[in-house]
Amino acid sequence: MPTEPEADAALMLRVKEGDSAAFAELVDRYKQPIMNLVARMLHDPAEAEDIAQNVFVQVYRFADRYEASARFTTWLFTIARNLCLNELRRRSRRPAESLDALSAEQPGHTPVQVEDRHSSSPPDNLLRAELERKVEEAISQLPENQRLALLLCRQDELSYEEMAEVLGCSVSATKSLIHRGRETLKQKLKPYLRTGAWSQDK
């Protein structure tokens, strides 16, 4: 059975020949990590799906540019990075956009309270939802490059060298971005770090 990277390259070679089924398989394989990255980069789950879809559309349109010698995941996440940054630039030129994105970027601003989907669930789920929201908010307030580095770091498919390639900087610069991002998060999430992770035990 081929290892993941070889399977990706083989699928892309079929996509280059117009094989939609191969393309669908790649989309299925990477839609979740791409959605996670895009949604947290933009702090806008509603818009994230359109952008994530665009990432794969770009892959299909420009499949002829893909070189089998390169790792597909590096290429894929580079496209995702570019589209995310384009969207963030577009929003900065037109500030009257997503309220979630706006509120997340204003320090000290109290975010809009979102109704918990499990409102009738036990308190532990409410606490968990609250903690999720705090972590997401803290991530959204990081500078773009630190946020991107931190989110890429969560992708098991990418080594530090591949992350650096996606970010367009050196490995040491990539690690520096991750370190600075994490230091900021540790400060912002200090109360939650004391209680530990998602464990329900206190």
Add this chain to the structure above:
Amino acid sequence: MNNDELYRQLREKQWRRPPTAEEAAEARARLEGHPELEADWEAETALTQLLSGLPDVEVSSNFTARTVQAAERKLAADRRRNQGWRKWWRLHWRIVPRLAFAAFLVSAGLIVYDQVQSQQRQRLVEGLSTVAQLAAVPGPESLEDFEAIRALTPTPGADVELLRLLQ
């Protein structure tokens, strides 16, 4: 390998995922006696667990189908745009304004050159006209009586006898 370097490696490893029990034990053993590093390690571990606990963002159940359709539509649109004269235009449209600008520059250069040449010719003509007026050669009419004048008695020479008598 010193403790700082070892700690850096352990920390970078756990940026990707929570440490295993063995890694955690090794870290504690290495960091014993360095309370500031121990505190940082605990904070790093807690943060990694927090980040790892974030749920996946929801993806629509028909995301793949919609994406494949969108991609095929986009590629078909690209192909239509690249057909026939449209293809030629898409490939060469950037050259047209450059050619137009180059033609403009050449025309302007030719016009300027022609103007300069014209001015030089004008100055030359004016100069020649001035010289021609100053050094006008008499016309052939003035030479009509040339033979008659030449036939006139030549100027008498000096009276030598008179000159001797006057001395």
